[in-house]
Amino acid sequence: MSLVRKHSVTIRGHRTSFSVEQPFLEELQAIAAGRGVTLAALVEEVDRERPREANLSSALRVYVLAQARRCSGPALRVQDPQ
Numbered sequence: 001m002s003l004v005r006k007h008s009v010t011i012r013g014h015r016t017s018f019s020v021e022q023p024f025l026e027e028l029q030a031i032a033a034g035r036g037v038t039l040a041a042l043v044e045e046v047d048r049e050r051p052r053e054a055n056l057s058s059a060l061r062v063y064v065l066a067q068a069r070r071c072s073g074p075a076l077r078v079q080d081p082q
Helices: 022-035 039-049 056-072
Strands: 004-011 014-021
Touching: 004 022, 004 039, 014 022, 014 039, 014 056, 022 039, 022 056, 039 056
Parallel strands: none
Antiparallel strands: 004 014
16 A cells, blocks of 8 residues: 655645545656656646645646546446346
């Protein structure tokens, strides 16, 4: 089980932090590297595009999930047996 850890970055000239599990951080780093941007630049992009009612940590997790879905195709949906 991966514990949630806090990470700090500077975006738009100020320090901010987010808390995610190690596998999410590793995916964020891989996505940033694949796009040729820094982790801070990727976090800034997600922060800029997230709904204001969503916290940054949640927005980052959802972003990673969306990227994984784009790479793997549509998710299988379990049918309700009713």
